[in-house]
């Protein structure tokens with residue numbers, strides 16, 4: 001169980017170029033937290049800092065819990081060679097400390113069964129991961145992250161390449177994990193509707209600046225979004241004109 005996730009004055013750069021500058025924010029424990037912002041804003045870099053893969057040049061990261069915090073990670077869906085010789089079930093067990101199926105303890109086997117039921121991956125158990133559909137593969141990645149019983153779950157655009165139904169299914173699973181097991185979830189997304197639906201708090205990031213706020217307040221601030229995403233805000237009149245043009249295009 002986590003007690004506190006707090007970043008204080010983080011700065012990260014590559015080859016002398018700053019990507020994150022003096023970034024301070026907190027993540028509410030046991031909630032869904034979204035990181036949004038334009039391409040190149042530093043969102044994945046921030047997740048890598050949380051995963052301990054990048055050491056910030058300045059600042060500190062505080063992740064406090066009852067014991068050593070366990071972090072699960074689900075990457076963006078990527079193509080995997082069809083012939084990759086590993087079945088979904090074996091892939092999921094790679095998340096455990098004993099690793100390979102024959103060496104699983106009784107407790108680990110029962111955990112595996114529970115997680116595969118939860119993520120609806122039982123039917124995929126024997127299929128090579130390269131032959132799974134995008135949505136199936138992401139559920140397998142999620143199962144691998146969950147089998148470690150994480151305190152903190154990180155998702156880096158994990159639903160980006162899925163169809164709307166599969167996106168919804170995956171986010172509902174993640175939401176249930178957060179709600180029922182008290183897992184803190186940090187997810188990166190470019191889908192602002194998805195963020196509005198699932199996030200409690202949002203960190204909006206652009207190079208060199210950031211703002212944190214409640215999802216409803218922050219996402220309804222068109223001026224702020226336009227400033228960070230660097231486009232003109234769409235006002236009500238423009239929206240009506242656009243919709244009318246779309247309707248006309250449909251009938252001609």
Ligand SMILES: Nc1ncnc2c1ncn2[C@@H]1O[C@H](COP(=O)(O)OP(=O)(O)OP(=O)(O)O)[C@@H](O)[C@H]1O
Pocket residue numbers: 014015019037038039040041042043044045046
């Ligand atoms: N290992 C690295 N070496 C050099 N530059 C890097 C490295 N990792 C990231 N960067 C640079 O840092 C900047 C931020 O990258 P990052 O992947 O964090 O952005 P992002 O917000 O996740 O973008 P996107 O929405 O496109 O995925 C980019 O300009 C990128 O080129």
